[in-house]
Amino acid sequence: MSQAEILQTGETLEDRDVQAIDQLRELYSRLRKELGRVIVGQHGVIEQMAICLFARGHALLMGVPGLAKTLLVSKLAETMSLDFSRIQFTPDLMPMDITGTDILQDQQGGRREFEFVHGPIFANIVLADEINRAPPKTQAALLEAMQERRVTVIGKQFILPPPFLVLATQNPVEQEGTYPLPEAQLDRFMFLIELDYPSESEEIEIARTTTGEELPELNHLLHAEEVIAHQQLVRRIPAPDHIYSYAAQLVRKTRPSDPSAPEWLKPLVAWGAGPRAVQNLILAGRARAALLGSYMVRLEDVQEVALPVLTHRLITTFAAQAEGVGPKDIIARLLSESVE
Template sequence: MPDSVALPEMKLSDNDVQAIDDLRDLYGRLRTELGRVIVGQEETIERLSICLFARGHALLMGVPGLAKTLLVSKLAETMSLKFSRIQFTPDLMPMDITGTDILQDSEHGRREFQFVHGPVFANMVLADEINRAPPKTQAAMLEAMQEHKVTAVGKTFPLEEPFLVLATQNPVEQEGTYPLPEAQLDRFMFLIELDYPSEAEEVKIARTTTGDALPELEHLVHAAEIIAHQNLVRRVPVPDHIYTYSARLVRQTRPAGDSAPEWLKPLVAWGAGPRAVQNLILAAKARAALMGSYMVRLEDIQEVAAPVLTHRVITTFAAQAEGISAKEIVRRLIEETSTDE
């Protein structure tokens, strides 16, 4: 056990130290297994894994053909999780997601209403092109994401743990879409932006996907083990100066606050809320555990800051006119924020 773990205020038990080692090894096997069918996307795999073990949700942004759906379905396959895909369309209704009562013949020969579960009742839900559905249907996901339960036809139904929502958006097509409101964006721990593969990766993709059928992946972990790892992540120690740095970084995104730098104020209309600080800490805890670290380090916070903050920073028209994105603003804040303890 490293000396840093032995600090009295943040000491891990021997069992937790061993569990972190096991989680690091599991993560290594997971990347290797997904590498059999997914070319590149190492950063995306890392961020999806962080969301899973931190009990967060992710919004994936990328043009068609970047294997978003394949990656999510194969991730569920390696983890022996129940996977469902919801293809969002303009005519999709809330009950198409949550489920509804239907009239069926009972065992006693009478006709009774029985609730039929919708596709949201799964461990890993892919909300494909979530911005194609109208706001009322998008909102059907809010309670499930925040409370891990569904209310339908006057009854509340708990969702089976672990529960993870991975939504996708196509940044190219905007006609006939309904942008997610800020309140719903805030429910996603990460915004994961997927870019085009390199030339070598694209050649490998062509070879892999134009031959025989893709291989079936090995089941590496079950639901109960994932829940145990999620509980472990919560126990990863965080030094006081990391909490201070995280709060300072988030507060600087708010243009009306005293902490915001002068250059940011004309560029940002609305900054990140307290949920961003919570997600920064939880994501950093998950990343530290996946990397085999026994406490959160500054580099963990800095690595997860961009996907946590980018979708929570709303730029002004002036910033958009100058071509300055929220991602660039967050990157500059990370570079400039003081790391003094």
């Protein structure tokens, strides 16, 4: 496409943006191939992480130990020449261990002054490992950073370096001695990304790759300034009016008190998704469209991101849990009904 695309909404796409989308599609293809040198499988996970990065969102990674969550996040940062930081959450972790704090330092002339020492949150990609093992006050230290891209320490505000992405992990198996994330904090995450066991052939390839020579260093495909430029591009991807309507209607149907909610859903859901879910559906749809080389958001883009956007925002009732019905089952049924 060489000319601006004009939608029925009146939104336009400049020629320079069309070229930038083509470049981003090619970059994403190279990114997947580069990560494939050290990561076996997990193609859907890589796509969802890339969507979060370019949509300026954050993600919660859910999976049992040994699925290469830490390796995947660190290698993603490596390919993009971004600063990477890993925080191991433990019950004794304090907020200042994340944000940093003032330390009394000796200065010239014998004077002593407080100097702020940056914590591990000051990085482009932050891996919050086993976030549910830290107490609520430490978990809350991430809230301001995730939402405002800044931290406040002893009354002083410090801006975090862009781009900024938080990827938090949880172990779904062992829950003893953990502090479940409150709904308000779960809502800050754009995606819930679930990692499953690899297939037999993938598991054999993992063993072959990781038990031989050291893993190779990956090529640097782009830099922080280019990531920021692509994030700005994603915000300019046009979305037709019916996409906004579809996202809003889908989210409203998850709320049992809403008149549009189907009757079968009301006894299964105690609390539905909030307005931030609609925002994230549109943003994630824009990012997915751009990564795949589309010049506008399509219905399939929103449908593909619906599960990771909505799963952690639905609270099911005891009746649903007794019947073995989870949020993914409810969302899948809503999606199937919406396309009938």
